[in-house]
Amino acid sequence: MLIDVREGLAQGEALDMRQASPAIEFDGRIEGSNNLADMAGSELVIVTAGMARQPGSSRADLAETNAKMASSIVQEIVRYAPKCKIMMVTNPVDAMTYLAAKQSGFERNRVFGMSGILDALRYRSYLATELGVSREDVGGLVIGEHGDRMIPLVNYTTVSGIPIKRLLTADKIKRIMVKTKSSGMDVIGLKGSTAHAPAAVIAIMADAVLRGRNRVMGASVVPEGEYGLKDVAVGLPIVLGSNGVERIVELELDEREERQLKDAADSIQSTIRQANPKAD
Numbered sequence: 706m707l708i709d710v711r712e713g714l715a716q717g718e719a720l721d722m723r724q725a726s727p728a729i730e731f732d733g734r735i736e737g738s739n740n741l742a743d744m745a746g747s748e749l750v751i752v753t754a755g756m757a758r759q760p761g762s763s764r765a766d767l768a769e770t771n772a773k774m775a776s777s778i779v780q781e782i783v784r785y786a787p788k789c790k791i792m793m794v795t796n797p798v799d800a801m802t803y804l805a806a807k808q809s810g811f812e813r814n815r816v817f818g819m820s821g822i823l824d825a826l827r828y829r830s831y832l833a834t835e836l837g838v839s840r841e842d843v844g845g846l847v848i849g850e851h852g853d854r855m856i857p858l859v860n861y862t863t864v865s866g867i868p869i870k871r872l873l874t875a876d877k878i879k880r881i882m883v884k885t886k887s888s889g890m891d892v893i894g895l896k897g898s899t900a901h902a903p904a905a906v907i908a909i910m911a912d913a914v915l916r917g918r919n920r921v922m923g924a925s926v927v928p929e930g931e932y933g934l935k936d937v938a939v940g941l942p943i944v945l946g947s948n949g950v951e952r953i954v955e956l957e958l959d960e961r962e963e964r965q966l967k968d969a970a971d972s973i974q975s976t977i978r979q980a981n982p983k984a985d
């Protein structure tokens with residue numbers, strides 16, 4: 706069920722997708738609607754409504770406007786799909802995930818945000834290009850803020866099990882980390898918005914939940930003491946399955962990464978306050 710406030714948009718997208726479905730052998734239903742009540746009974750609700758970044762603006766700039774929009778949608782989710790899992794996509798996604806968790810009152814496993822998996826996809830694609838190897842063989846995790854304070858975990862990046870540090874110089878890895886941070890804005894600068902990469906990872910996350918795949922990835926979650934953090938939503942490695950966040954995977958980080966993670970959490974907390982001064 707696709708829902709959008711703009712008259713005809715979700716219905717048009719649904720019709721376009723239905724026409725594509727024979728090509729991918731999809732026999733499920735796809736409908737469009739302008740009415741949030743049509744989410745009734747959903748197992749998973751994916752929130753993508755909201756303003757997107759413009760060239761030169763940051764995700765945090767969207768905080769106040771999108772918090773209001775997300776808040777009214779979360780109220781309707783609680784009303785029409787009280788048993789669902791919520792996946793936030795709307796930016797700034799870490800702050801929006803925290804506010805959705807607080808406002809819904811759902812158990813923490815049922816609210817998460819799409820973030821680290823997308824950053825990792827971009828990181829992996831740049832590494833693969835640099836090495837001239839298949840993108841599929843490059844594995845890596847990105848945690849922290851979905852923004853300037855994202856942290857690609859170099860010590861946990863491998864190519865078919867080979868540590869990346871054996872294959873690339875520190876300098877090359879650093880350049881790719883910098884490029885990963887600006888990767889979303891690089892696309893926005895060229896074509897106005899991002900679509901294919903976010904859509905691909907949203908599909909992976911939905912599949913993990915709906916089929917109970919227990920996939921391991923970075924996502925925005927509300928820690929309850931893991932990594933020494935609480936009262937925030939931040940990108941951490943998780944196992945994503947039929948209950949949503951099955952668990953947070955606690956990894957050993959080096960001192961620098963620990964400091965960066967703390968900085969990321971502090972920055973997200975200030976975005977949360979900016980988005981909703983009453984969130985405390």
Ligand SMILES: NC(=O)c1ccc[n+]([C@@H]2O[C@H](COP(=O)([O-])OP(=O)(O)OC[C@H]3O[C@@H](n4cnc5c(N)ncnc54)[C@H](O)[C@@H]3O)[C@@H](O)[C@H]2O)c1
Binds near residue numbers: 708710711758798
């Ligand atoms: N987490 C991520 O990695 C990630 C990736 C891409 C985009 N985003 C974010 O997702 C959001 C959407 O981006 P986009 O490029 O699809 O923007 P878009 O402008 O193409 O789409 C947003 C849609 O939301 C709809 N909308 C607005 N208010 C609504 C409401 N109350 N109920 C239902 N629909 C409503 C609008 O009509 C519009 O069609 C932005 O905040 C963007 O920054 C996040």
